[in-house]
Amino acid sequence: MRTRWRLPLRLAVLAYVGLLVVLPVSTVFYRAFQHGLGAAWDALSAPDALHALWLTLLVAAVAVPLNTVFGVGVSLLLARHRFPGAWLLDALVDIPLAVSPVVIGLALILVYGKTGWFGNWLAARGITVIFSLPGIVLASAAVSLPYVVREVLPVLQEIGTEQEQAARTLGAGPLAVFRRITVPNIRRGLAYGVTLTTARVLGEFGAVAIVSGAIAGKTQTLTLFISASIDDLDPQSAYVGAVALCLSALIVLTVMTVTDRSRHAWHRETML
Amino acid sequence: MSIHVEGISKRFGDAIALDDVTLEVPSGSLTALLGPSGGGKSTLLRIIAGLDAPDRGSIRIEGEDLTVTPARHRGVGFCFQHYAPFRHLTVRRNVAFGLEIRRRPKTEIARRVDELLELVGLSHLGDRYPAQLSGGQRQRMALARALAIEPKVLLLDEPFGALDAQVRHQLRLWLRQLHGTLQVTTVLVTHDQEEAMEVADRLAVVNQGRLEQVGSPADLYDHPANEFVLTFLGPATRLGGAWVRPHDLVLHRAPGGPPPGALEGTVARVTHLGFEVKVDVDLAAGGTCWVQLSRGTAAELDLRAGQRVWVARVAPVPRRPRQELSRI
Numbered sequence: 001m002r003t004r005w006r007l008p009l010r011l012a013v014l015a016y017v018g019l020l021v022v023l024p025v026s027t028v029f030y031r032a033f034q035h036g037l038g039a040a041w042d043a044l045s046a047p048d049a050l051h052a053l054w055l056t057l058l059v060a061a062v063a064v065p066l067n068t069v070f071g072v073g074v075s076l077l078l079a080r081h082r083f084p085g086a087w088l089l090d091a092l093v094d095i096p097l098a099v100s101p102v103v104i105g106l107a108l109i110l111v112y113g114k115t116g117w118f119g120n121w122l123a124a125r126g127i128t129v130i131f132s133l134p135g136i137v138l139a140s141a142a143v144s145l146p147y148v149v150r151e152v153l154p155v156l157q158e159i160g161t162e163q164e165q166a167a168r169t170l171g172a173g174p175l176a177v178f179r180r181i182t183v184p185n186i187r188r189g190l191a192y193g194v195t196l197t198t199a200r201v202l203g204e205f206g207a208v209a210i211v212s213g214a215i216a217g218k219t220q221t222l223t224l225f226i227s228a229s230i231d232d233l234d235p236q237s238a239y240v241g242a243v244a245l246c247l248s249a250l251i252v253l254t255v256m257t258v259t260d261r262s263r264h265a266w267h268r269e270t271m272l
Numbered sequence: 273m274s275i276h277v278e279g280i281s282k283r284f285g286d287a288i289a290l291d292d293v294t295l296e297v298p299s300g301s302l303t304a305l306l307g308p309s310g311g312g313k314s315t316l317l318r319i320i321a322g323l324d325a326p327d328r329g330s331i332r333i334e335g336e337d338l339t340v341t342p343a344r345h346r347g348v349g350f351c352f353q354h355y356a357p358f359r360h361l362t363v364r365r366n367v368a369f370g371l372e373i374r375r376r377p378k379t380e381i382a383r384r385v386d387e388l389l390e391l392v393g394l395s396h397l398g399d400r401y402p403a404q405l406s407g408g409q410r411q412r413m414a415l416a417r418a419l420a421i422e423p424k425v426l427l428l429d430e431p432f433g434a435l436d437a438q439v440r441h442q443l444r445l446w447l448r449q450l451h452g453t454l455q456v457t458t459v460l461v462t463h464d465q466e467e468a469m470e471v472a473d474r475l476a477v478v479n480q481g482r483l484e485q486v487g488s489p490a491d492l493y494d495h496p497a498n499e500f501v502l503t504f505l506g507p508a509t510r511l512g513g514a515w516v517r518p519h520d521l522v523l524h525r526a527p528g529g530p531p532p533g534a535l536e537g538t539v540a541r542v543t544h545l546g547f548e549v550k551v552d553v554d555l556a557a558g559g560t561c562w563v564q565l566s567r568g569t570a571a572e573l574d575l576r577a578g579q580r581v582w583v584a585r586v587a588p589v590p591r592r593p594r595q596e597l598s599r600i
Contacts, residue, residue, distance in 0.1 A: 159359075162352050162354065162356035163356050163357075163358055163359070165323050165343070165350075165352070165356065166350065166352060166356040166358070166414075166417075167358075167369065167373075168322075168323070168342075168343040168344050169321055169322075169323070169343050169344070169346075169348060169349070169350040169418070170344075170369050170370035170373060170417065170418075170420075170421055171344045171345075171370050171373040171374060171421060172344060172369075172373050173344060176373060180369075181358060184360040184361075185359065185360060187360075
């Protein structure tokens, strides 16, 4: 029985992944380079495309470290301290996962927009959040907020506090305990959380579309650029943008996997 | 170096973990905090180490008040029940941890780690990770790690609790020897009275957050301050309204009449436990007791259930009045 079903089962799974992921993505790659490398390069080096790529990377460079620090902080708070309202914080972190990004974007406009709660106060100080870079960063950070917490918190809970206490009795201060004991222990979860956060920030569309205004060459990220290119009947730009997006994500994934593997062979012993 | 625990109290919410505990641990001694689980002994150990803060009372080590000193400045070696190995570091780096924190020169660290690994017999396993060690090896690594900082006192929380019986026995003897070599003041927590008596030269019995009695193992066994200490430290049975050790009782078949002071009863059950034979007796005056006999004695008496016997105390150890007992 088992051997008879093994082959069809494998084929079914491969076909599923192939039809959903491999085929569409490779089609995009094929289309991007359909008219040769030169045409692809021209499309990519158009000012709006380059700006979109640059803006996307810039947003990731700000939002990802922000959420990494925040995510580790919240995880430590929830795992290591007892305080009233901890359950609420725990639940709030998940809201961006549960609520549509469009709603998050809309909510940000309500708070930070010109007529929003902080809008006047910020405008009086010459700070525009909505339809500019801060808003895009805010929206990206908001939608990718849960990933680091959800990867790191369970690890912190699983390793417990004994190693940290042992380090304290051996003379380590809070910073040394964090750096020498906590970080190496959560490294794998953290790496995965950061990867997910980055992927989400790079790929975010809905929330950013609402808060950015999608002004070409100004507040247009790669995803918005792709969408606009499709609307403008400029498929070559859309394909090249998509490839650039894929490659950015692929680079992040590779870097994370390589650093994680080379540094911590011990995980294979302990985590199995 | 001596430890003075003075009037320590600690609550966790509504639960009283420790209630006004005062204890002196003499320099160079190996003291066991003995008592049932949840009695507060681990909490006391953690308070001495600075891992928990007491609500009241003070901790002095070698005369210096350390009550509010953070754990990292106390110079106390602490071994956790589950060893708390640093999983991402090799055995060598685990042992070196305290020295690296203190920024000692690399050559000195290497030399010291070599010595310690030699001492605990792990020289050949220095490059392994904790996950590749057995329980006993992890325990010894944790000890070496704690000893590396040349602690003023060594605190061990249930050091043998997570090991199987044979390894546990070996490690007890080994710890005894190690203590003989190093002479470092050691406090260990255990709920196993046999372990405490075998390893420690002083026992402090802790129950329900209170210190019941302190003294040498023999002292506490023969002169327990109260019923709890008596029943916790060894077998006990009641005869004529008083507690007595079952091996301090004899049985008579009384062919020449019962000895004076003996109580009449009927053998309810005879249980053979190897060298020891346990005899349950229903007393004629009401109640039951049990008597611990050697196999030879039991064979001579040819005991069977239903027989009439007389139970008497032998060699009663004189019980000192309670106020003379060493309750420091």
